């Protein structure tokens with residue numbers, strides 16, 4: 844019985860058990876509500892994590908479907924991978940190139956266009972990415 848526990852059940856138990864680090868990463872992403880890259884998370888947590896731990900943790904969370912990510916080229920911070928908590932309905936974002944913040948677009952503006960494409964080309968779409976780049980309302984008003 845003990846052998847079975849060690850050989851079989853213990854690995855399963857460990858696999859299911861979320862480490863403190865991963866839990867904390869999820870909490871940060873959840874609290875911020877906007878896509879975050881590893882360096883933003885690093886700034887948010889100073890002292891408690893090093894960058895390598897953050898990369899490893901994010902990688903684990905994405906492989907296990909807790910978070911999703913996309914690559915975005917911000918004029919200020921360059922090409923980075925951004926992570927968000929995985930939700931039932933996916934979101935797209937608008938990125939302001941003045942204040943470099945992301946704002947969520949809760950409804951998918953491509954929904955109808957994608958089913959048209961599927962119908963026309965017989966191509967089954969698994970995934971799609973769309974991030975709008977521009978100037979947010981706040982920045983547009985303050986530059987006037």
Ligand SMILES: [Zn+2]
Nearest residue numbers: 939942979982
């Ligand atoms: Zn802005």
Ligand SMILES: [Zn+2]
Nearest residue numbers: 917918940943
């Ligand atoms: Zn930017």
Ligand SMILES: [Zn+2]
Nearest residue numbers: 935951952953
């Ligand atoms: Zn979409």
